[in-house]
Amino acid sequence: xxxxxxxxxxxxxxxxxxxxxxxxxxxxxxxxxxxxxxxxxxxxxxxxxxxxxxxxxxxxxxxxxxxxxxxxxxxxxxxxxxxxxxxxxxxxxxxxxxxxxxxxxxxxxxxxxxxxxxxxxxxxxxxxxxxxxxxxxxxxxxxxxxxxxxxxxxxxxxxxxxxxxxxxxxxxxxxxx
Numbered sequence: 001x002x003x004x005x006x007x008x009x010x011x012x013x014x015x016x017x018x019x020x021x022x023x024x025x026x027x028x029x030x031x032x033x034x035x036x037x038x039x040x041x042x043x044x045x046x047x048x049x050x051x052x053x054x055x056x057x058x059x060x061x062x063x064x065x066x067x068x069x070x071x072x073x074x075x076x077x078x079x080x081x082x083x084x085x086x087x088x089x090x091x092x093x094x095x096x097x098x099x100x101x102x103x104x105x106x107x108x109x110x111x112x113x114x115x116x117x118x119x120x121x122x123x124x125x126x127x128x129x130x131x132x133x134x135x136x137x138x139x140x141x142x143x144x145x146x147x148x149x150x151x152x153x154x155x156x157x158x159x160x161x162x163x164x165x166x167x168x169x170x171x172x173x174x175x176x177x
Contacts, residue, residue: 039068046174047073050144057148058082058093058135065148079134081141092132145173
């Protein structure tokens with residue numbers, strides 16, 4: 001099962017030069033909108049069936065998908081998987097762009113008099129821990145998978161790797177590329 005393009009959108013392959021010469025629906029802003037709609041479709045139609053899942057591709061597209069997911073869907077991601085030894089050796093993906101902050105009550109005295117909540121209790125900012133998602137070899141990863149690998153770009157290696165796992169499309173994996 002592939003995550004379909006949103007209805008009313010044109011599908012096709014175009015060179016970057018051709019895309020740059022066109023206005024919407026092929027402009028970068030519209031491509032971002034298409035991506036956003038596809039992610040929403042994935043979250044509404046496919047991910048609710050799974051308690052957890054693995055993103056197949058620890059590269060640019062897999063990380064982009066992870067960053068595009070809602071916090072609830074991000075919590076379902078148990079791992080990334082890949083065949084690239086350099087990515088696997090790194091061991092994990094740390095979402096460095098997480099800059100969210102939350103309020104908490106410190107144990108010690110508050111340094112700023114104005115830093116008090118509505119009950120007069122001292123408050124301070126503390127950085128939220130950044131998620132660390134393991135990067136595994138595809139054979140060590142557990143389905144279901146959301147696959148962010150473009151087909152026909154690996155000389156058949158990706159397709160052979162996927163076939164070797166004896167998975168069922170739509171149940172054990174979805175293509176999102």
